[in-house]
Amino acid sequence: xxxxxxxxxxxxxxxxxxxxxxxxxxxxxxxxxxxxxxxxxxxxxxxxxxxxxxxxxxxxxxxxxxxxxxxxxxxxxxxxxxxxxxxxxxxxxxxxxxxxxxxxxxxxxxxxxxxxxxxxxxxxxxxxxxxxxxxxxxxxxxxxxxxxxxxxxxxxxxxxxxxxxxxxxxxxxxxxxxxxxxxxxxxxxxxxxxxxxxxxxxxxxxxxxxxxxxxxxxxxxxxxxxxxxxxxxxxxxxxxxxxxxxxxxxxxxxxxxxxxxxxxxxxxxxxxxxxxxxxxxxxxxxxxxxxxxxxxxxxxxxxxxxxxxxxxxxxxxxxxxxxxxxxxxxxxxxxxxxxxxxxxxxxxxxxxxxxxxxxxxxxxxxxxxxxxxxxxxxxxxxxxxxxxxxxxxxxxxxxxxxxxxxxxxxxxxxxxxxxxxxxxxxxxxxxxxxxxxxx
Numbered sequence: 001x002x003x004x005x006x007x008x009x010x011x012x013x014x015x016x017x018x019x020x021x022x023x024x025x026x027x028x029x030x031x032x033x034x035x036x037x038x039x040x041x042x043x044x045x046x047x048x049x050x051x052x053x054x055x056x057x058x059x060x061x062x063x064x065x066x067x068x069x070x071x072x073x074x075x076x077x078x079x080x081x082x083x084x085x086x087x088x089x090x091x092x093x094x095x096x097x098x099x100x101x102x103x104x105x106x107x108x109x110x111x112x113x114x115x116x117x118x119x120x121x122x123x124x125x126x127x128x129x130x131x132x133x134x135x136x137x138x139x140x141x142x143x144x145x146x147x148x149x150x151x152x153x154x155x156x157x158x159x160x161x162x163x164x165x166x167x168x169x170x171x172x173x174x175x176x177x178x179x180x181x182x183x184x185x186x187x188x189x190x191x192x193x194x195x196x197x198x199x200x201x202x203x204x205x206x207x208x209x210x211x212x213x214x215x216x217x218x219x220x221x222x223x224x225x226x227x228x229x230x231x232x233x234x235x236x237x238x239x240x241x242x243x244x245x246x247x248x249x250x251x252x253x254x255x256x257x258x259x260x261x262x263x264x265x266x267x268x269x270x271x272x273x274x275x276x277x278x279x280x281x282x283x284x285x286x287x288x289x290x291x292x293x294x295x296x297x298x299x300x301x302x303x304x305x306x307x308x309x310x311x312x313x314x315x316x317x318x319x320x321x322x323x324x325x326x327x328x329x330x331x332x333x334x335x336x337x338x339x340x341x342x343x344x345x346x347x348x349x350x351x352x353x354x355x356x357x358x359x360x361x362x363x364x365x366x367x368x369x370x371x372x373x374x375x376x377x378x379x380x381x382x383x384x385x386x387x388x389x390x391x392x393x394x395x396x397x398x399x400x401x402x403x404x405x406x407x408x409x410x411x412x413x414x415x416x417x418x419x420x421x422x423x424x425x426x427x428x429x430x431x432x433x434x435x436x437x438x439x
Contacts, residue, residue: 024102031100034107038098044070044109045117048090053079061086063094063109071108072096078112083125083229091117122225126232129259133234138241144265145246151214151279153180155245157200160185164221164271168250171275176282177406182213188220193230198239205244215278216243218260219250219271231258240264250274286407307381311374318370325366329359400425404433413439 046063057076096111187193240263249264261267268274401410404421424432
């Protein structure tokens with residue numbers, strides 16, 4: 001390099017014995033020498049030091065090793081493409097070219113690309129973003145919204161052409177066929193995908209007064225870290241955190257984990273598992289309802305048996321009371337008879353006869369009142385038990401109709417199809433099976 005510089009100086013001197021150079025000319029000569037004698041692009045390894053991010057968006061730093069420093073500059077257009085944040089002390093591989101900064105007469109390395117040494121750029125960016133958002137509380141359980149137990153309207157943000165939408169639909173409808181699904185098609189990878197998904201999530205929240213969604217599922221199928229990167233970007237993480245509607249993240253395969261998974265209110269390890277997280281299993285619910293129905297029937301029978309036992313006990317006490325009352329009355333009558341013997345009976349016989357008749361009348365009235373009260377109590381208990389019977393309406397002429405194919409109640413025309421068989425349940429557990437021929 002020095003020999004080439006001397007050659008240029010000698011050539012200049014041949015044209016003019018005395019040549020005076022300006023500072024700019026000298027810097028230009030050095031620039032030409034560097035351009036002509038250095039590779040067009042260099043890859044330099046070193047440790048970042050004195051890193052500064054200017055308000056203009058350009059960044060300035062130096063690369064160092066054990067023996068030297070190399071001044072570096074990276075323009076905003078290149079710096080914005082980095083997925084991770086360069087920091088002092090970070091070992092990197094930098095790609096760029098050497099040139100002269102003429103205003104200060106110094107050479108510097110113009111960096112175009114940076115990669116971490118020993119770890120991938122995306123992996124480092126992922127770790128830095130996790131650390132940042134975790135410190136800000138975006139992953140805290142306290143901020144996570146509960147997933148509704150029985151959702152009816154579910155929004156899905158994914159690609160309309162990918163396999164994920166079919167997996168999500170199948171997993172939901174196999175478990176919970178009554179759910180209504182609403183697709184909001186979005187790109188799930190590539191430049192700008194995270195911004196589009198975040199904007200879609202915000203839009204759905206703004207319009208949810210009309211949409212009335214219970215849950216939103218955001219997801220896609222598996223892929224490389226680069227393919228899934230949209231779900232690791234900060235803009236989407238904050239959109240999920242700010243969503244008023246509970247969000248389920250269903251991204252990638254079992255082993256894939258994204259920042260969207262950490263922020264979301266619930267995570268499905270794959271799109272196929274989204275249904276397990278989002279909705280209950282209707283078959284399990286039907287089995288639970290059957291169990292509860294049996295349990296209710298047992299309780300009703302128990303109540304009836306208890307009522308019968310109470311009636312028996314009441315009858316026993318009533319009979320005992322009547323016997324005791326008659327015995328006491330008999331004693332009183334014997335005592336009266338003794339008194340009658342001691343006095344002239346013909347004078348008191350009429351009065352005592354009247355008293356006896358009154359006493360018998362009151363006794364009969366009391367007995368009837370006790371029986372009437374007991375009958376009223378038993379009738380009230382029977383009425384309450386009848387009201388608790390979930391099929392009591394069938395005794396009044398009502399029926400219950402279910403679709404034999406779906407095993408669901410038929411509440412409107414949409415619940416059956418032509419050629420379907422329907423089961424109509426009548427009173428006393430009688431049923432009629434019919435075939436739908438016309439709606």
